[in-house]
Amino acid sequence: MGSITANPFQDIPEARTEPIFLLVYTRQMKGKHMYFPVYWRIVSTQTLGASGGCHAGAVLLRDHYEPWKRSGKPEIFIPDDTWCKFPILTSSVVPCSDQLPVNHPFLFKSAGIKPTIIPYFNHKTNSFDFEAFTATLRELPAQSVILIQSNAQNPTGSDPSPQQWRELATIFSQRGHLAFFDAAYPGFASGDIDTDLQGVRFERVGLLSVLTANEDTAKKLEVQMKLLARAESGAPPDFGSKIVETVLSDEALKAQWREEVRDMANRLKQRRLRLREGLEKLETPGNWNHITEQNGMFSYIGLSVEQVTLLRDEYHVYLQDSSRISIAGLNNFNIDYVARSISAVVKATTK
CATH class of the missing domain: 3.90.1150.10 (Aspartate Aminotransferase, domain 1)
Known part of the structure; x- marks a missing residue:
């Protein structure tokens, strides 16, 4: 089982290894109880927003994900209702056509990866179709790559429950699948960032990050991520990352930020x-x-x-x-x- 996560707080081109930024942000995504050895196995880079994070992750997988390199057929499985995509009413796996609307499918297709849709939303019950989704995961080839939004799923608003996340993590582990998380809205669903990131934390990831088997592999991957970041965006400003560092490094500011996210989520619920x-x-x-x-x-x-x-x-x-x-x-x-x-x-x- 593996995972990679794209997140909107990403603005600088090089793989960021400074202890302050990487540690506070990784702990934010992984949780305060993240044990220290994991920190050295996580490699992260910042990109131009969440879209840039998804694209950078797509290119990284295309060039370095071993199952894709062996088959020569990179393919990612995407929920049938996803970011800025009109629904296709189906209960089976369907290749994305050239006419499929943009964002998630187009983003991966532009990176040379075949997007294939899988069932996610039940239009009869207007809810997450857990049975169809898990059945499909079990049927996909081992070590498949599946795109999942971590919470406040856009456009359906329907997320797995905590228990369903646990079952999904088990299936991913059993099948050796790689979860590609698009974590754009932590805190927008429940009002609590930790609650909304449960699905990501079951997979041990953070930022646009790859959790490697050991520190040596992490160092090698860091070199590739630096090259990728340079090719993706050159040298975008680091102003956004400084804001993140400032807020997440200060307990008072972090508490204020969490409270404001909670207030916003509560307004949405109201x-x-x-x-x-x-x-x-x-x-x-x-x-x-x-x-x-x-x-x-x-x-x-x-x-x-x-x-x-x-x-x-x-x-x-x-x-x-x-x-x-x-x-x-x-x-x-x-x-x-x-x-x-x-x-x-x-x-x-x-x-």
Whole structure:
């Protein structure tokens, strides 16, 4: 079992080994109880944001992941509902076509890696399809690479439960799979960064990081990551990393930051609850529990393309055709109108 993680706090080109930055950030991702020998086995580099982290990780795997080098066929398995991708309603593994919308699939394809989608979201229950996902993981070839978002999954808002994360970690270990984590929203789901990073910590990773078998391998990989960072971005500014160092190295600032993340997550939960209660108060047909069961800034609310189009044309409420809504875009001035509009559309299209 292995893993690699891309995270948004990444801005400098060279593999960063200074004790202050790497230790505070690795402990942030791995947890305060990370034992010291692991620190020397983690190799990290900073990139231009989370997208840069994903691309750098993709290139690193393409050039150095031994199973891919042996087969000559680099392939990554991506959930069927992922970052800025319209849903493909399927229960099986399907190759990504050239017409597939951007971001995760396009990012890996641009690095010369074949993206293949696997089931993740159940559109009938509007929730994470744990059974289909785990069944697929067990059927994939050993040592496959699977992309997973750590929490507040974009666009569905549906994450594995703590127990499901444990079971996923077991399957990854048994099959020798490599987990490629996109950890863009720690703290956005539960309000607690440690809780949201449980899935990542089961895999022992941090930053855009690779956990190696020993320190000697880590030193060799560090050389390759420095070369990769130079090719990826040249010399981007390190201002962002200085902010991270400053905040995570100061207990008072770190506590303030965690509290602010918790407040933000709680506001998102309150908006979800208010939208759900508004729809239920209006006696909108259907079950709307999934709105509060999902997490983070986005939600699949379960509307059809016809309903989304009507909502857009008649009420000027804009959702993606997949019915993804931005919970962060709701506020005290528009949330009641959004609820009334959704209710009217659902009632008008329900037979």
